[in-house]
Every structure is written in structure tokens, then in C-alpha cells.
Amino acid sequence: MKLPEWTREPLVHFLAAGVLIFVLFGLRGAEVDPASRTIEIDREQQAQIALMFERTMSRSPTDAELDAQIERFVRDEVLYREALRLGLDQGDAVVRRRMAQKMDILASSRAETASPGEALLRSWYQDHSERFASEARYSFDQLWFTEEAAARTAAGQLGSTNEWQSLGQSISLPGSADAMPRAEVADRFGSLFLENLEQLETGDQWHGPVASGLGWHLVRLSARELGEVPPFETVASDVEDDWRTSTVAARKEEAYQILRDAYRVKIDE
């Protein structure tokens, strides 16, 4: 017999184990039955109550205070059980939503903790290699002009002088950039400049006038280093990080679908 797909899901095993535990404790005695009329506060439970007090007040409770806390606990437990007995949890939108949320958290925390395994991460790395590539870098010289015409005039003079720096107008920008990361080029020279820079050929050739948000430039692009993708081993944790954040929504939905698939839903037309 071939078992259905869902029986192989780790989540289903996880939930089944939970049900098993529930049943085991259920069979063991009356203490888990909310309808039981016996409330037992064992030593361990008392220690828990004392600890809660201590965390709040930063000191141990006195005997009287502990008694009061226990009495309060008992009071809540009595009212809680009576409420269950009367079925007050039924038809209460807040309780219903709360239970749904808890189940959702339980199911999706399983999705959160899923371990992708190296094979999966490697294929993720292959499919999304651009995300792990180091940033592109540019090495260039540039001259700046407020007017396009001035830039054209200077372009004509570039061949006849070695002191190219003196041809541009003065501005608070580096005349030369040495392997400047792409984001920094965008930040300092603006996005239009970067866009135009990406079209230029590398070499000793001056280009331009090249427009930017600041005015006009003559540009000599000596090197463009495209971002390389480092080997998987050195970025494994980034890959896992990326896989996790990129797929968490889908994995949560999958976890829900497994539960959903076990239901037959009829909606009257």
C-alpha cells in the first residue's frame, strides 16, 4: 500500500507525536481533565508560582504572599474549569481566534525551524547567485562642468595636455575614484551618473560630456570590476539567511496546506 504524500511530512509526525502525548496523559489520570473537580497544586507548581512572583518583585514571596498567590491561581483555575464546563469557550470569537493563532504559531514555527540541508542551499545558491555577488566597483577619473558647452571645449583640449585635472571646474567630489563600490558611486555622483557610467567602455579614452544630476562630466573609466560570486563555502550562512527570509512565507503556507488538505470544506452556493 502506498501511503499518501502527507504522511511523510515531518510536520505530521510532529503533530502526531503531540496527539500521542496528549492521549497518554489523558489516560493516566484525572488531573488533565478540565471538568475534574480536583485541583492539585504540587510542590513543583508552587515553586512556579513563587518564581513568577520573584521575577515580578525581584524578591521571594513571604509565606502569606505565596498563599495569596496560590489562592489566586486556584480561583482562576476554578473559574476556568467552570467556564469550560459551561462551554464558554464555544462561540467566542476571541477564544477561537486565539486558538487558531496558537495553532498557526505551532505549525509555522515548524516551518521556521526547518533545516534546509546543504543540497537545497547549494541549489538556492546556484539559482540566486546574483544575490551573493560582491558589489561591482569602478575606477575612473572625472572632470566636472556646470555647462555642457564648457565640457565640450575641455574635451577638445584633453589631447594636448597632461594636466587634465586643471581643465575641470572645482567641485567637492573626488577627481579620481579607485575601485569605488557601485552604491558609493550612486550616493556621491547620483543615479544618473551611475547609469551613464555603466554604458562606458573601459580604457584610456575620455568620454563625454556625460550628464549627471550635478551637471556635466568628462569621464575616463579605467576599470570596471563586475561583482564576483564567492564560493559557496564562504557565503553559506548568507545563503541560508536568504533562503530562510525568502521562503518563510511559502513554508508557512505549506504547513497550513498540509492541515487544510485533511479537511473537506463545503460551502453552500
Added chain:
Amino acid sequence: MRFKRVQWLWLSGAALVLAGCSPSVSDEQRGNGEGTIELAEFPDRPYWGDTHLHTDQSIDAFGFGVRLGPEEALRFASGEELTATGGVTAKLARPLDFLVIADHSDGFNSMRTLYDAPRMLIRDETLLRWYDMMHESPEQSLRATGEIISGAAAGTLPQAMTERTGDPEALRDRWEAHLAILDRYNKPGKFTAFAGYEWTLMPSGNNLHRVVMFRDGMDRTAKVLPLDGVGDWPVERLWDHMEAYERDTGGQVLAIPHNSNLSNGLMFELTMPDGGPMTAEYARRRAAWEPVVEATQIKGDSESHPFLSPNDEFASFGDPGWDIGNLDVSLASEPQMHFGSYIREALKRGLSLEEQLGANPYAFGMIGSTDSHTAFATGDEDNFFGKHTGNEPNYEDRALVAQNLGTREGRFGWHYLAGGYAAAWARGNTRAEIFDAFKRREVYATTGPRMTVRIFGGFDFTEADWDGDWVREGYSRGVPMGGELSDRGDAPTFLISALKDPDGANLDRAQVVKGWIDASGELQERIYDVVWSDMNTRTRRSGKVPAVGDTVDRETATYTNDIGTAELRSVWTDPDYREGQRAVYYVRVLEIPTPRWTLFDAVRFGIEITEDALADAVAQERAYSSPIWLKPAPPAIMEAQ
């Protein structure tokens, strides 16, 4: 009962596995970043950031509806595309370099915890009511938040919501989980994630809030808890807490006051907060712990006010609506209160206090930030995501209705600014480098655009300095913004340089704002137009530089860069210098007029905005440099000379 325990064990087990699973974080990411990257010789460029961003860990932000946390905030600020709570997908065209997530310490992440808590475990009746309101509907959630803010202002929050009386262990868990996320996203050289929180001191609704910012990673910051702020505290309580942190951990921390414009004169008082004469000790501690003030953000601009500076035609930016009262307009503002609420006046007051006490409590630099409650650090006019999630860009009438504070009193959506950014001159992008720039006040404020503003003060700068390596000369023969000059008998000279935002509007002018104590002991101020576009044709008329013009098309919310200039530069010598004068100088740079977010909204949604709002829908965005101070030479040195 045992069943219940097993179930919880189960859940916490799952959470543990989750924590253990998080990808490894390198040692470089964990610490303060010292020694992790190669540094420039001098601070070579401004790094851009927001030091005041709220996420779903802030009580009010959560109540307003945001469901994005610190992780989403960090991913968005560093350039990833995300979907806002309201459903609009967005990505910053230019990522930020650093971020301080400044969630309120009071009830840090408690709304989220309350929201997620099992209902039957909530004992406090008020909390229970808020819990039910939060789950009922967005409207009820907003109403619950309104009650919580009022409760915070009145000091009547349920005990369980504040750290002092709440459960410190639970707070510790939430704080550590937060710090772990920060370390994970902190990438020296690429993106800096600072630990911090907002200390929400607010006596009677008068805003004395501070953002606390740490230099360190989790190895140190996990040793403290965010200090609760709501209550009737002296501000020294915060400084004591900061001092203890530095002593116990060897780390560093600073505090950034903000929204002095909503303090009803209490932020920059001439006296101690209790009305007694200010002590030198108080002045010294204030200057030491609070080296920087946030001058501009969503809830208005605190640099200047027309009542205080009637001769400054640009003084009113970001004032309307905000100057009518304190944070929740529970107390109206009297004009006399403005003296203690605006930064220019505080810088002047600092001079006179220093003369009396020997210490200047208000010797601070300036930054801008957002104070956004959406987890999105958006500071520009064309990407305004609203003060909070109830006013994200999918709400068409957000410019017309109140965003949250003081509707009945006349504070409306259009009064809100798009928010500002902080620029830090640093040698590299690490926690240590950026923090140290704040500490030495080599930072400046902008109302959103990323213009590059650099100033040096000295005594012998000349126009010829521009031809050489003027930055090196600036550092070797003078001091950068945030620095102090010692009087030597001749007028101070400043190298002033402002470059436009390469993706933004041209510049109109750069001005020097000078405050000083005159011979009769009176505080004076003057604004000097130092350099402006088209100086040949735009000549002064009756002492004033004429307005630059206005290219904004109100029908399409567009402008052109046909007016203004890309860069402004000047060497400026103070013409009103007198020997022995105590003075403070800062630079204000104005852009040409551009549309505000309200005009973008009006065009995009095709809505009619009110006349008041329309008149305010075009503005000159600006930058404020940190000041340079001129101090009388210390007596000992005078003798030696």
C-alpha cells in the same frame, strides 16, 4: 494541568530550536567594529542614517497597526524591497548606511507580547480590555493605542506594562532577541545597525524624549536593560543609567533629545528642571551625555521660530501646527515658552550659561531623523509613508485629517513633515566610527535631501585653499563642524562648502547663523547670506538676497533645476567679531523650492487640499550643520603668549 505544561514545553522547545538555527554571525558583526575595516585618513564622505525609527516593538507603533519588526526595518533601510503593513510595496532608491531602531523602552515589545499572549493569562483588567480591542478591529486597536499614549503621558499605565514593576526577565528576553537581530544585520563597511531605544520622559505631556544610542554590540548591550522613561523622573536618572553602563561594561552610549518644539519650553531651560539655579555639574553632564540634538523630523522642525527670529524669513519651516501646544496639546504653548523650545535659542542660552557656570549645557550638534512608526525609514517628500501605519500612502485623505495628535486644536495631517536624515562625517561605516562622529558632533541635519555640507573654522583660511587639498588643510589648520575655536584676537574664518543632492534639487543659498553675547551681556543673533546661486545677477536689495524663484508646477507636483546651483562655496570671515566675544556659528543650506509630500498626495490622489495646506505644499528643504564655537582663550594660555 500537566497537559498544559507539556504543551508550553513544546512551544518553547520549538522556539529554542529556532534560535539555535539562526545563521552564524561573525565576530566582526558582533562588536563595535573597531579594527574590522580599512579606514580613510580623514572622514571622507557623509554616511546617511536614521537614528529614530519605530517598529512593532513600540507600544504606540504596534497599536497604530504596524506589524513589521526590527528585522524588516533593517532589511528595508539597507535597500531591500518590502511590503509595508498597509500593503504598499517599497524599496529605498538609495539605501541608508546606518540605522538606530529606537523603540520606546516603556513596554518594549509588550504590545506584541500582549497581542500574542494567551488571553487567560492576562490578569490586569485594563490590559485585558486593550487586548480585546486590539483583536477586535483596526479601529478599536487605534482607540486602545490612544488610551495607552494618554495613560503613558498621565503615568497611569498598568504596572505590568513598565519595566520597573513588570517582569524584568521577560523584558530581558525581548531585549536580547532584539540585540541578536541587530548584530546579525550589522555589517562593518556596508551597513551599521545600532542598538538603542527611546526614553519617553514626558511630564504632563511636555515632550522631553531622548533617543539612546549605543556604540557596542550585544556582548555589552545585553548587560543592560532599556530604562523606563514614563514617570516623574529627573533627567539625571537617564544619565546615571548611562554612566553605570559605561562603567560596568567599558562600552559607550549617548542620548539625543528631540521634539523640543513640543516641550513647552522645558527642553532647554535656563534653570534646573525644578526651577532652581542651574549647577555647573548639571551643565557638564548634560553636554557630556547629550552631544547631539535631533533638529528636524516628522513632528516638525525645531531649529528656529519666527517669534524668536523675526528677521529670519526662513525661520518658520516645520513650525505651523506644532507650535500650538505640547505633544498631545494637553497644554497650549505661550510664546514665551518658545525660548526653551527651539534650538537656535538654546545654542545662544548655552553661551550665557557657560559664562556664568564655566560649562555649556547646550553645546550640541544637530541631526535629522524620521521618528517614523511604520518600520520604514523614509525621509523624502516623494516617499512619505506617514507618521504611522494608519497613514501609509494608501490612505488618500491623510493630508487633510489628523495623524494622531491634537486634531481638535488644529493640528492636521499636512502639518507633518516627511522626516529628515542624519549625516555623519566618518572614516568608515562601523558602529565605532559613526558613533564617534556623533560624539565629536561632526554630524549634520537635513530635512530629507542628501546634500553634502562641510565646514571648517580657523583663522587663516583663504580662497586659495580651494585650489589645493582643502579638506586636509581644514583639519590641520582648523576644526570641522562640532569643533571649538579658542579666541586669539582676530576674526574667525570659515571654509563653507555645500554640494547638492545629486538626485535632488539645486541649492539656493548657504547662510551662517551666528549667536553671541554682546558687550552689555545680551544674547544676539544674526543671519548672514554667505553664498548663493547667480550672485552676479541676484544682488542684495535693501540688505537681503532676493528669493531664488519657484519652478514648482502645482498641477503636476514637478520642478526643474533651471534655477539654483549645484555647489556653493565660500571663505567667510565674521565681520562682527569683537575680541573676547563668546559666539556660536552654524551653517544653514537652502534648496530651491520643491513639492512637499502633501502636493505629491494631492496630485496622485486627485484630491483638493485646503488653502492653508496648499500654501504650505511647496517648501525649501534644508540642511543644518553642527555649530563651531568661539570661546575666550583660557587665561593660562593668554599669559604664556
